[in-house]
Amino acid sequence: MGIYTEFLGTLLFLSLFASAALAIALILYRKRIREKDFFLKKWESFGGYTEYTGSFFEEAVSVIGQIRRAIRVFHTNSDRTRLSQEETAFLADCDALLNNTFTGNETVDALLFTKKKRCSELGIHFTLEIQAIPDGELSELLITSLLGNLLDNAIEAAAASGHKAPRISVRSYIRKSVWIVKTENTKNIHLKPLESQMKTSKKEKKDHGIGLPILRQITNQYDGSLTFRDLEGSFEVQAMLVLPA
Numbered sequence: 001m002g003i004y005t006e007f008l009g010t011l012l013f014l015s016l017f018a019s020a021a022l023a024i025a026l027i028l029y030r031k032r033i034r035e036k037d038f039f040l041k042k043w044e045s046f047g048g049y050t051e052y053t054g055s056f057f058e059e060a061v062s063v064i065g066q067i068r069r070a071i072r073v074f075h076t077n078s079d080r081t082r083l084s085q086e087e088t089a090f091l092a093d094c095d096a097l098l099n100n101t102f103t104g105n106e107t108v109d110a111l112l113f114t115k116k117k118r119c120s121e122l123g124i125h126f127t128l129e130i131q132a133i134p135d136g137e138l139s140e141l142l143i144t145s146l147l148g149n150l151l152d153n154a155i156e157a158a159a160a161s162g163h164k165a166p167r168i169s170v171r172s173y174i175r176k177s178v179w180i181v182k183t184e185n186t187k188n189i190h191l192k193p194l195e196s197q198m199k200t201s202k203k204e205k206k207d208h209g210i211g212l213p214i215l216r217q218i219t220n221q222y223d224g225s226l227t228f229r230d231l232e233g234s235f236e237v238q239a240m241l242v243l244p245a
Contacts, residue, residue: 102130107140108147115151122159124166124186131173137243138179142218146181147172149215150237154185157235161186178224179241187235194230215239 102112112128119126133143151170158166166186173180187193212226219226222241229236 102128103133105135108143111144111148118155119168124158124168127169129171133172134179134243146218146239150183154183157187158185161188177243179243181239184234184236189233194228
């Protein structure tokens with residue numbers, strides 16, 4: 001009887017140990033999957049944003065070529081009408097190129113250009129105020145991940161708001177070694193994202209919530225915060241990151 005009881009006790013212990021080991025393995029597996037998805041999303045977004053960089057430099061090269069042609073016309077052609085036409089075309093191209101330059105960082109500019117273009121395609125008025133970004137203090141990958149996810153959320157909500165003139169505004173600045181990014185977008189007045197604790201499914205892209213785990217992970221990594229304000233007809237998100245000393 002004693003041997004049988006001891007055997008059952010050992011079997012029970014082994015079963016509990018195996019269950020605990022399986023539970024731990026499952027938790028670690030899920031964590032690894034989340035981490036992999038997180039870095040894959042960041043890598044994909046980084047790759048997508050850098051695609052524009054090549055075309056941006058192609059435009060720059062084209063403008064430089066026009067400068068050279070304009071100089072040659074100035075020195076070799078006395079036709080002032082033609083010279084004026086060359087100058088007008090050149091200045092128009094310069095303006096177009098400068099309109100795609102927001103921060104001076106090619107990768108971040110590529111990201112902002114793609115989001116601006118997407119807003120234009122969806123009929124969303126896009127306002128951008130970049131006073132500063134932590135270029136050189138934070139990695140380009142982190143900066144584009146934060147801005148990209150904030151803008152993706154704002155675009156999804158504004159596009160689905162049903163408003164006749166949807167809008168998005170973005171502001172980025174640095175105060176006392178803290179990087180602050182604010183986005184505000186038109187939203188469906190009937191949606192209450194704060195009441196649902198910012199949780200959304202893939203079928204509910206009209207609400208906020210897409211990309212929030214990435215945003216929270218980034219802000220937590222830099223002792224920052226992520227705050228939300230529901231302004232009825234619009235929604236504001238503010239991300240704050242404490243920059244490395």
